[in-house]
Amino acid sequence: MKHLIHTLNKAFDHRVRLGVMAVLMANESVSFNDLKDALDLTDGNLASHVAALEKAEYVLVSKQFIGKKPNTTYSATAAGKVAFQQHLETLEKLLRG
Amino acid sequence: MKHLIHTLNKAFDHRVRLGVMAVLMANESVSFNDLKDALDLTDGNLASHVAALEKAEYVLVSKQFIGKKPNTTYSATAAGKVAFQQHLETLEKLLRG
DNA sequence: TGAAGTACTTTGTGATGCAAAGTTGAAGAA
DNA sequence: TTCTTCAACTTTGCATCACAAAGTACTTCA
Numbered sequence: 001m002k003h004l005i006h007t008l009n010k011a012f013d014h015r016v017r018l019g020v021m022a023v024l025m026a027n028e029s030v031s032f033n034d035l036k037d038a039l040d041l042t043d044g045n046l047a048s049h050v051a052a053l054e055k056a057e058y059v060l061v062s063k064q065f066i067g068k069k070p071n072t073t074y075s076a077t078a079a080g081k082v083a084f085q086q087h088l089e090t091l092e093k094l095l096r097g
Numbered sequence: 098m099k100h101l102i103h104t105l106n107k108a109f110d111h112r113v114r115l116g117v118m119a120v121l122m123a124n125e126s127v128s129f130n131d132l133k134d135a136l137d138l139t140d141g142n143l144a145s146h147v148a149a150l151e152k153a154e155y156v157l158v159s160k161q162f163i164g165k166k167p168n169t170t171y172s173a174t175a176a177g178k179v180a181f182q183q184h185l186e187t188l189e190k191l192l193r194g
Numbered sequence: 195t196g197a198a199g200t201a202c203t204t205t206g207t208g209a210t211g212c213a214a215a216g217t218t219g220a221a222g223a224a
Numbered sequence: 225t226t227c228t229t230c231a232a233c234t235t236t237g238c239a240t241c242a243c244a245a246a247g248t249a250c251t252t253c254a
Contacts, residue, residue: 001137002137003136003137004114004115004116005112005113005115005116007111008112008115010112013110014110014112014210014211015102015103015107015110016102016211018102018105018188018191018192019100019101019102019191022191022192032231032232032233033230033231033232034233036098039100039102040099040100042161042177042212042213042214043231043232043233043234044212044213044214044215044233044234044235045211045212045213046232046233047232047234048210048211048212048233048234049211051155051233055187062215063232068220068221069230070219070220070223070230070231071231071232071234072231072232072233079241088192089252091115091188094116094119095113095115095119095185111242129200129202130199130200130201132237133201134215136196136226138247139243139245140200140201140202140245141202141203141204141243141244141246142242142243142244143201143202143242144201144203144242145203145242146242148202149241160201165201165252166200166202166250166251167199167200167201167250167251169201169202170199174218191250193210
């Protein structure tokens with residue numbers, strides 16, 4: 001028999017990725033540095049987790065210039081929002097009885 | 098600044114361990130085989146995850162005989178219940194804004 | 195004697211996590 | 225013009241983890 005834990009999305013099975021998605025659900029778009037500060041992560045650590053979410057097509061990366069400075073912003077894709085919602089629902093079911 | 102994700106308990110940062118704890122919160126004690134079947138895991142997989150929870154002193158292991166058969170049962174320790182509750186509260190806070 | 199059940203442990207392989215250091219390119223200071 | 229800084233990564237290196245599959249030890253039942 002298949003338990004709920006096997007329907008949890010592996011892409012979100014990590015506290016950093018949970019944090020990233022939570023922030024991106026609450027904010028339409030967030031810059032690299034804001035996200036880094038919000039979650040208190042090192043550059044490399046954030047970059048690698050976001051890369052994983054990008055590869056899964058749950059996060060969209062946009063690069064542009066603000067004034068003269070390069071600026072990278074992240075946002076959740078439609079698929080990302082759906083997948084995350086489902087993940088949360090599964091979690092909730094799992095965590096009460 | 099320290100984000101909530103850093104207060105999530107690493108011992109529970111995995112779907113299998115979430116599943117084990119969820120079952121042990123709902124049932125005072127569960128046998129190896131019942132847990133294995135409930136979560137649909139292989140012997141080795143369950144054994145290694147439970148070992149991690151036992152090492153953290155979140156799960157208590159009791160070995161006895163039922164009739165003539167060896168029987169191992171697991172239960173959550175007091176510390177385990179508290180830690181898991183805290184973990185869930187942190188999760189909830191994290192997952193709404 | 196042999197098959198089956200219980201509860202692991204071991205092995206092997208590959209993926210993951212993380213800090214720290216390195217990189218690239220542009221901007222502003224000295 | 226040389227130096228430093230900032231942004232956003234990438235690379236490196238190491239340690240840990242996850243998991244399947246196979247092996248183990250003991251016992252019981254046929």
